[in-house]
Amino acid sequence: MTEKASGITEPQPRGAVIRGNHPVDQSEAAGRFMAAPIHQKMHDARLWDLRQKRDAEMHIIPEWEDLRQLASDIKQHTLTHLDQYLEQFETNAKVNGIHVHWAKDGQEHNSIVLEILKKHGAKKLIKSKSMLTEECDFRHSMAENGISVIETDLGERIQQLDGEMPSHVVVPAVHKLRSDVAQVFSKTLGTDPDNDDVHYLTEQQRETTRPLILDADAGMTGCNFAVAETGTVVVCTNEGNADLSANTPPLHIVSMGIEKVIPRLDDLPVFVRMLSRSALGSPITQYTSHFRGPRKGGEMHIVLVDNGRTTRLGMEKFWTSLKCIRCGACMNTCPVFRRSGGLSYGATYAGPIGLILDPTFNKHKYRNLPFASTMNGSCTNVCPVKINIHEQIADWRKELASVGEIPFAKKAMMKAAGEILASPKLYRAGLPLANSTLRHLPRFMLYNRLNTWGRGREMPHAPRETFHQWYARNRAGKKKDVSE
Amino acid sequence: MSSRDAIFEAIRRNRPAGDFPHPVVPLFDDAPPQDLRPQFIQTLQRMGGKLSEPRNGDPFADLKDMQAQNPGKILSVVPEFQGDTSLEDNTLPADLADVEIGVVRAAFGVAETGSVCFTDRLLKINTLGYLPQHLFVLLDPAKIVFNLHNAYKQPEFREGHYAVFHTGPSATADIEGVLIRGAQGVRSLNVIFMPG
Numbered sequence: 001m002t003e004k005a006s007g008i009t010e011p012q013p014r015g016a017v018i019r020g021n022h023p024v025d026q027s028e029a030a031g032r033f034m035a036a037p038i039h040q041k042m043h044d045a046r047l048w049d050l051r052q053k054r055d056a057e058m059h060i061i062p063e064w065e066d067l068r069q070l071a072s073d074i075k076q077h078t079l080t081h082l083d084q085y086l087e088q089f090e091t092n093a094k095v096n097g098i099h100v101h102w103a104k105d106g107q108e109h110n111s112i113v114l115e116i117l118k119k120h121g122a123k124k125l126i127k128s129k130s131m132l133t134e135e136c137d138f139r140h141s142m143a144e145n146g147i148s149v150i151e152t153d154l155g156e157r158i159q160q161l162d163g164e165m166p167s168h169v170v171v172p173a174v175h176k177l178r179s180d181v182a183q184v185f186s187k188t189l190g191t192d193p194d195n196d197d198v199h200y201l202t203e204q205q206r207e208t209t210r211p212l213i214l215d216a217d218a219g220m221t222g223c224n225f226a227v228a229e230t231g232t233v234v235v236c237t238n239e240g241n242a243d244l245s246a247n248t249p250p251l252h253i254v255s256m257g258i259e260k261v262i263p264r265l266d267d268l269p270v271f272v273r274m275l276s277r278s279a280l281g282s283p284i285t286q287y288t289s290h291f292r293g294p295r296k297g298g299e300m301h302i303v304l305v306d307n308g309r310t311t312r313l314g315m316e317k318f319w320t321s322l323k324c325i326r327c328g329a330c331m332n333t334c335p336v337f338r339r340s341g342g343l344s345y346g347a348t349y350a351g352p353i354g355l356i357l358d359p360t361f362n363k364h365k366y367r368n369l370p371f372a373s374t375m376n377g378s379c380t381n382v383c384p385v386k387i388n389i390h391e392q393i394a395d396w397r398k399e400l401a402s403v404g405e406i407p408f409a410k411k412a413m414m415k416a417a418g419e420i421l422a423s424p425k426l427y428r429a430g431l432p433l434a435n436s437t438l439r440h441l442p443r444f445m446l447y448n449r450l451n452t453w454g455r456g457r458e459m460p461h462a463p464r465e466t467f468h469q470w471y472a473r474n475r476a477g478k479k480k481d482v483s484e
Numbered sequence: 485m486s487s488r489d490a491i492f493e494a495i496r497r498n499r500p501a502g503d504f505p506h507p508v509v510p511l512f513d514d515a516p517p518q519d520l521r522p523q524f525i526q527t528l529q530r531m532g533g534k535l536s537e538p539r540n541g542d543p544f545a546d547l548k549d550m551q552a553q554n555p556g557k558i559l560s561v562v563p564e565f566q567g568d569t570s571l572e573d574n575t576l577p578a579d580l581a582d583v584e585i586g587v588v589r590a591a592f593g594v595a596e597t598g599s600v601c602f603t604d605r606l607l608k609i610n611t612l613g614y615l616p617q618h619l620f621v622l623l624d625p626a627k628i629v630f631n632l633h634n635a636y637k638q639p640e641f642r643e644g645h646y647a648v649f650h651t652g653p654s655a656t657a658d659i660e661g662v663l664i665r666g667a668q669g670v671r672s673l674n675v676i677f678m679p680g
């Protein structure tokens with residue numbers, strides 16, 4: 001292995017400053033990310049590349065739009081009959097010998113898992129990536145109880161070792177340069193700090209994680225889909241780490257949100273065909289694993305978690321956000337996300353899906369997030385389950401206004417721009433004609449400290465062209481097929 | 485009230501009313517090619533998998549080459565090839581960590597994605613799919629299905645406790661998008677066409 005150093009020394013910009021329940025200032029953190037040009041450029045290019053690969057895959061599947069409609073219909077059907085399908089799933093999983101548990105929130109999830117581990121005298125847990133366990137602040141809670149938790153996904157492991165949250169649902173460390181990873185690994189795994197060759201770093205993680213996998217008492221995975229008809233848990237990964245976590249130790253625990261259930265095996269291919277194509281632009285993940293029961297001599301548990309989902313189900317404008325399959329396509333396509341990095345959102349979920357999920361957890365803390373959007377609608381266009389993301393973002397702005405959670409600067413901004421900025425339809429229809437509208441907005445709206453999009457490179461050009469026009473021009477050299 | 489009851493109660497209280505029918509999912513297999521092998525091979529290779537073709541009439545020529553280059557245990561769970569180590573009744577999943585090459589038969593393949601399907605019955609011990617450094621897979625070319633809709637019609641998903649699609653070897657692109665084959669699982673996946 002040749003030793004290589006990229007020679008890049010730009011320090012990694014850190015995420016949003018979290019101060020208790022204080023509203024997270026996404027634009028402040030975004031500003032720092034944009035002030036780190038090497039990081040920002042790599043991040044933007046990497047995610048745009050994923051978006052383009054997604055488009056290429058979409059074009060070779062003639063039934064792509066049919067699949068999106070089917071996925072949306074299946075999810076809406078399941079969510080409106082959720083009690084029925086959860087009962088069916090539970091019954092079938094139990095018949096196959098799986099232990100089923102129910103947790104109303106993250107805390108209960110953590111104590112159920114702790115109970116299971118204690119019963120087995122298990123102290124060492126290996127796990128694969130799961131956004132739900134991030135919601136539950138799972139690792140932290142286990143550490144307090146003397147359980148060592150090892151993340152086995154490379155990106156998630158990097159984030160664990162660096163004490164950061166994942167910045168993206170699919171590629172958790174996408175905001176880091178190889179030089180950042182080399183630093184983290186040298187401090188924590190004792191690797192060569194001057195070698196930031198990606199092969200070297202990946203191999204180091206493989207070699208240091210493997211003994212921990214072989215030695216673990218228990219393994220935990222998330223769940224991408226759960227089939228009610230057969231009681232099957234489906235997990236999609238590329239590294240093989242979920243299968244190692246589930247199949248090596250004698251105990252397998254699955255953490256699953258209650259919205260993951262789908263009715264039948266026949267529904268499953270609709271989602272499997274679109275998940276990795278939307279996420280990474282590959283036809284399928286390297287591993288698509290179906291667990292229907294414990295393996296011989298092993299034990300399998302599923303913890304079904306609500307953590308706000310049933311409340312969301314009752315929100316007239318926002319319940320369809322439960323259709324989300326966490327593919328990350330909306331993040332990859334979002335100009336704000338690509339330029340500001342996932343950690344700037346200071347929440348479990350970043351990017352467009354985060355803007356509509358995070359306020360359901362805490363309206364006050366995440367009240368700024370629905371403003372971190374250009375409302376270009378690109379997220380909605382790429383979403384494989386057809387969530388009307390940008391319309392829900394607009395609805396969140398109105399909702400926050402109605403409960404007095406609109407920050408001062410944004411209040412002024414919304415007043416100045418009137419309904420235009422609150423309504424994506426008006427915004428898109430109005431702007432191309434009305435550069436004048438934008439030009440006559442108060443100066444502070446474009447250059448306000450809180451408005452990152454005025455501080456970035458783009459807005460100073462904006463008075464004579466819309467963001468869309470600017471974007472199309474600046475992206476002119478790059479092929480793109482789906483409207484941004 | 486138990487958490488289970490509370491969750492069901494909340495769902496029944498909150499679930500949106502309205503007519504949301506369950507759609508019928510078509511198979512989308514109107515015009516499959518006669519020979520599914522070319523598409524299977526193309527996608528397999530794109531996903532980093534290899535097609536291992538016979539040389540001098542020996543279907544296992546590549547396997548033997550690999551064995552010569554990477555000395556270590558070979559564990560075969562197929563009758564067509566003799567390994568040099570075998571499973572005992574008390575073999576534990578982690579015991580396969582020092583296997584260099586695993587040999588296993590796939591239940592079927594999927595042309596759309598270049599995937600092969602394994603089950604707990606075929607793997608004997610599930611970690612055989614992950615802990616060896618390299619995997620050789622026997623696949624009956626007559627058992628390639630056109631797409632994933634057809635794949636999920638196969639009985640493997642209603643029997644046994646574990647079924648998995650492997651599509652090429654393990655991979656990651658988690659650092660700056662640089663694609664590395666051989667992340668946590670096998671470093672290579674090699675398919676040998678062999679009726680069975």
Ligand code: SF4
Binds near residue numbers: 323325327330331
């Ligand atoms: S909202 Fe849609 S595009 Fe975004 S992560 Fe969820 S499924 Fe993917």
